[in-house]
Amino acid sequence: MNSLAVARYQFNFEVQDALHLNFYSGSMLRGVFGHALRHLACMTKMPDCKICPLYRSCPYPEVFETPPPEHHPLQDFSQIPPPYVIEPPPLGDKVYRSGETLSFSMVLMGRAIQQLPLIIFAWQRAFARGVSKSESRAKLVDVIFEPNQAQQKIVFTASETDTVKEHLSFIHTQTHSNDTLTLEVLTPLRIQQKGRVLSKDMQGRDFIMSLVRRYYLLEEFHGEDYQPPNFSELAEHARAVNCETNFTWCSWDRYSNRQQQKITMGGVLGEITLTGELEPFLPLLHFGQWLHVGNKTSFGMGNYAIS
Secondary structure: OOOOOEEEEEEEEEEOOOEEEOOOOHHHHHHHHHHHHHHHHOOOOOOOHHHOOOOOOOHHHHHOOOOOOOOOOOOOOOOOOOOEEEEOOOOOOEEEOOOOEEEEEEEEEHHHHHHHHHHHHHHHHHHHHOEOOOOEOEEEEEEEEOOOOOOOEEEEEOOOOOOOOOOOOEOOOOOOOOOEEEEEEEEEEOOEEOOEEOOOOOOHHHHHHHHHHHHHHHHHHHOOOOOOOOHHHHHHHHHOOEEEEEEEEEEEEEEEOOOOEEEEEEEEEEEEEEEOOOHHHHHHHHHHHHHOOOOOHHHOOOOEEEO
């Protein structure tokens, strides 16, 4: 694996107006973040970023919808994964009353970490203007770096300063060394094959190679000193990994502002146990707990933890 800096930040807000979050709020949070980020970063106010002369230098597309390369030696890309993941509050409808704390996390990768001050300001702006259909407002209290790790640190406190405290992002190293790993899927997982979301028929190779592709795309376009691996060799190793799943199907409705219609989303929750020669993939499987895997990772889907 090459080096890809990845860091998780927890955003804590004090709710000012009652806020109702639907079963899965990741897509809503992504939408309000993107709108606020574009409003702050855009200098030309052109309606379409792709025709803007600043398209490849503006921080908005760099973070939110990274432009694909104009030329690539191996293939043409219509889109590439953005360098962030929004991790919403736990699944389930919930109402936050005035004075309560709303917390969610955001994972930043590679060069996007340098945009943290702008990203914090965008979240502040989004919630100051109001989110969801009720336009509920909330005030940012603080931002915590790696909230579930020993290295956690408050890097921004709204009441004290508008400056982000210095901190070091780091490479996450794996601590497991065995031939069996059980992964708990925390948010709906969508790994597709021929247009169909895999469920109980998922193979070890399907999961591992989806993670392999995601990591190396992120490393190539958002990291430093990218060196491509031998994908054929990795795929051959992955074929020998056995997989047992204990999945349930999860679906819900979300509204797409882009398509102007309600969309039914779905994915699998539960456990996946991988058995076999896992040594080549152990660092990547550990790292994937920050990256997520599968489709729709930008608004938090495909989150898992090694149990």
